[in-house]
Amino acid sequence: MNFRDRHTSGGPLVLPNAWDAASARIIEQSGAEAIATTSAGVAWSLGVPDGDRLAVDDAVDAVARIVRAVDLPVTADIESGYGDTADTVKKVVDVGVVGINIEDGATAQVQRIADARAAGGNVFVNARIDTFLQGVGGVDETVERARRYLDAGADGIFVPGVVDPDIIRELVSRISAPLNIMVWAGAPSVAELAELGVRRISVGPAITTAAYSLVRDAATEILRAGTYDRTVTTLTNGDLNSAFAH
Structure with a gap:
């Protein structure tokens, strides 16, 4: 699959975000066409808060492990570039990524x-615009930022924080690039977003937080109730071992 071309052909590119080698491999086996990382999930898995706190070499090493674990194209969330954006991009490209997400910062x-x-x-450059995520602007500001970012060399535009169909439809009509929307429970379905013209759908850290919620709930049950119902899963040790036997 040509990652770049996939943004303009077929239905939306659906990316359930991964944060380590095991989650990436499970997502691959679930039928994904490509793997996208979540910078928040990667940071948490390495014991660091989200928000450009991760050392660049740790971030690159995490991405490299994901690339080695799967046979799919990998696009990496590099936050706001971990300092020297050009150097970071060279490093992640060297370990095999085909796309990057860059988080928003209106001036830089x-x-x-x-x-x-x-x-x-x-490399496919997906430029994030945080107007809706941070509540700092509406459609006009989003479109203006998209224009500037596309002129600077972005290939796609990522607008997290918006799930209103009317707003999404207007963004699709006014932004001359593939639009990426981040979804969560209660957001429009993939089919509905496809009808609106969305070309890329991701979930950010939603799967990561769901997994860590299970860890907390299972640990709390064992420690407080002395029961183990939360440890019943659909994956076994054997499933996970075989996942890495490819």
Whole structure:
């Protein structure tokens, strides 16, 4: 599958985000066409808060393990570039990624995207716009940022925090690039987003937080109630071992 071309052909590219080698391999076996990382999930798995707190080499090492674990294209969330965006992009491209997400920053984002474009060769640059996520602007501001980011070299636009169908429809009509929407429980279905013209769908840290919620709930049950019902799962040790026998 050509990762770049997949954004403009067929139905939406659906990306259940991974945070380590095991989650990536399970997502691959579930039928995904590509693997996208969640920077929040990667940071938490390494014992660091989300928000550009992770050392660049730790982030790159985590992405490299995911790339080695799967036979699918991998796109990496590099937060706001971990300092030197061009250097970070070169590092993740060297370990095999075909796409990157760059988080928003209204004043610095244009330069980061330009740096990523120059350093990344044919890597797909997905530029995040946080107007709706942070409640700092509406459709017009989002479209204006998208224009600037596309002019700087972005290939796709990622607008997390918006699930209203009317707003999504307007964004699709006014942004001249594949639109990525982040979903969660209660958001429009994949089929509904496809009807609106969304080209890429991801879940951010939603699967990571669901997995860690199970850890907390199972541990609490064992420690407080002395029972083990929360440890009943659909995956076995054998399933997980065989996942890495490819």
